[in-house]
Amino acid sequence: MQKKKIGLTxxxxxxxxxGAIVGVIINATCINNPIVSKYIVNGLFYVVGQGFIRAMQMLVVPLVFCSIVCGAAAIGDTKTLGKVGVKTVLFYLFTTVAAVAVALSVANIINPGAGANLSKLEAIAKAASSTTSTTTSNPSMVDTLLNIIPTNPISALASGDMLAIIFFALIIGLILAKLGDQVQLINNFFSQGNDIMMEMTMMVMSVAPVCVFCLIARTFSTLGFSVIFYMLKYVLAVLIALLLQCGIVYQTLLKVLTGLSPIKFLKKFFPVQAFAFSTATSNATIPLSIDTLKEKMGVSKRISSFTIPLGATVNMDGTSIMQGVAVVFVAQAFGIHLSMVDYITVIATATLASIGTAGVPSVGLITLTMVFNSVGLPVAGISMIMGIDRILDMARTAVNITGDAVCTTIVAYQNGDVDKEVYNKM
Structure with a gap:
C-alpha cells in the first residue's frame, strides 16, 4: 500500500x-555564545528567513496585478445575468467589508500582539522603526482617497503602491470584459501571466518549511517561550471573528433578506463546510455546494452555477478576516500605531484584494504581504503567522464557501428561484 504523502501545509x-523547540533550547542554553549568536541565529537563520520574505515580496506586485485583472474580467461578465450579477457582486463586496470590520474590532478587543515586543529582533527592529516614520505622517482621508487613482500607473507598479495598483488592475479587467473577443490576445496574456505567477508562488512556497523553521527558530532564540502566548491569542482572535462572520453576519442577512431559517441552512450546509475545512480550498467545494443548494435547499442551478464559481474567485471573507487580525497583531507586536485612515486603508485593500485571491491553500499569505505594505507594516511579521496558518486556513475556507452559499440563496430567493418546500423540509 502506497504511503500518503505529507502535504506542504x-x-x-x-x-x-x-523551530520553536530549537529556538527555546538555544535561548535557554547558548544564546550568549558568540559563535551561536553570530553564525547560527543572526547568520544562517537570518539569511534563510529573510531570503524567503524577500521572495514573497517579489511575488506581490505581479501576482496581485495579474490576478485582479483576471478577477475583474470575470466580474465584468456579470452583465450577462443583469440584476442577478449586480446583486451578487454587491453582496460579496459588502460581506467582505463587514468581515474586515469584524476582524479589526475583535482584534482591538483581544489585543493579540500587545506586549509581544518583537522589536527585540535586531533586523526586524530596523524595519519597524523605518515603517513607523511612514505611518506617523497620517495622510488625510482626502489624500488617501485621491492616492487610489495613480497619476503614473508604471510608477505605482514600481513602487508597490498597492491601492493604486489594484485600482488600475480593476479598470483594465473591466475593460477587457467589456471588449470581449476584440482583446482576446491581451486577455490571454494576463490569464497566462496569472498562471505563471501562481506557479512561481508554488515554487516559493515549496521551500517554506525550511524557511519557516529558520524564521521561527530565530524568533524563539531571541524572545524565548513567551512568544507562544501571543500566537495563541492571534489564533483565538481569528477564530472568534470567523465565528461571528459565519454565525451572526451571514445568518442575519439570510433572515432579514429572505425570512428563511438560518438554523435549517446551517444544518443542511454543514457537510459542505466540513469538506471545505478538510481540503482548505474553495475551488474543490464548487460541485458539492451547487448540488447541496439544489437538492437540500431548492436553489436553482441557474443561479448557483454562476454565483458559486464567482464566489470562489472574488469572495474571500475568511481570508480577509485573517488579514485584518494579522494587521492588528503585527502592529501591536512591533509597537506601530495605526490611525483610523490606516484601518480604512486595510479594509479597502483587503476587500479589493479578495477579488484576486485564488481559491487554493495558503495564497492568502501572499496577499497579506500586500495588505501589510499598504499601511507600512514590516513583512517580517508574517513569519509569526505562517506556521499556524494551516488550522486557520481550513477554518476560513469553511467561512468563505458559507458566504458564497448564503449569497446564492438570497439572490435566488429574491429572483423567485428557491423552492421553499425543499428548503423547509428537514
Whole structure:
C-alpha cells in the first residue's frame, strides 16, 4: 500500500514546532555564545528567513496585478445575468467589508500582539522603526482617497503602491470584459501571466518549511517561550471573528433578506463546510455546494452555477478576516500605531484584494504581504503567522464557501428561484 504523502501545509506546521523547540533550547542554553549568536541565529537563520520574505515580496506586485485583472474580467461578465450579477457582486463586496470590520474590532478587543515586543529582533527592529516614520505622517482621508487613482500607473507598479495598483488592475479587467473577443490576445496574456505567477508562488512556497523553521527558530532564540502566548491569542482572535462572520453576519442577512431559517441552512450546509475545512480550498467545494443548494435547499442551478464559481474567485471573507487580525497583531507586536485612515486603508485593500485571491491553500499569505505594505507594516511579521496558518486556513475556507452559499440563496430567493418546500423540509 502506497504511503500518503505529507502535504506542504503539514510540513510547515511541523517546521513551526521544530523551530520553536530549537529556538527555546538555544535561548535557554547558548544564546550568549558568540559563535551561536553570530553564525547560527543572526547568520544562517537570518539569511534563510529573510531570503524567503524577500521572495514573497517579489511575488506581490505581479501576482496581485495579474490576478485582479483576471478577477475583474470575470466580474465584468456579470452583465450577462443583469440584476442577478449586480446583486451578487454587491453582496460579496459588502460581506467582505463587514468581515474586515469584524476582524479589526475583535482584534482591538483581544489585543493579540500587545506586549509581544518583537522589536527585540535586531533586523526586524530596523524595519519597524523605518515603517513607523511612514505611518506617523497620517495622510488625510482626502489624500488617501485621491492616492487610489495613480497619476503614473508604471510608477505605482514600481513602487508597490498597492491601492493604486489594484485600482488600475480593476479598470483594465473591466475593460477587457467589456471588449470581449476584440482583446482576446491581451486577455490571454494576463490569464497566462496569472498562471505563471501562481506557479512561481508554488515554487516559493515549496521551500517554506525550511524557511519557516529558520524564521521561527530565530524568533524563539531571541524572545524565548513567551512568544507562544501571543500566537495563541492571534489564533483565538481569528477564530472568534470567523465565528461571528459565519454565525451572526451571514445568518442575519439570510433572515432579514429572505425570512428563511438560518438554523435549517446551517444544518443542511454543514457537510459542505466540513469538506471545505478538510481540503482548505474553495475551488474543490464548487460541485458539492451547487448540488447541496439544489437538492437540500431548492436553489436553482441557474443561479448557483454562476454565483458559486464567482464566489470562489472574488469572495474571500475568511481570508480577509485573517488579514485584518494579522494587521492588528503585527502592529501591536512591533509597537506601530495605526490611525483610523490606516484601518480604512486595510479594509479597502483587503476587500479589493479578495477579488484576486485564488481559491487554493495558503495564497492568502501572499496577499497579506500586500495588505501589510499598504499601511507600512514590516513583512517580517508574517513569519509569526505562517506556521499556524494551516488550522486557520481550513477554518476560513469553511467561512468563505458559507458566504458564497448564503449569497446564492438570497439572490435566488429574491429572483423567485428557491423552492421553499425543499428548503423547509428537514
Amino acid at each position: 503539514t510540513k510547515i506546521f511541523i517546521a513551526l514546532i521544530l
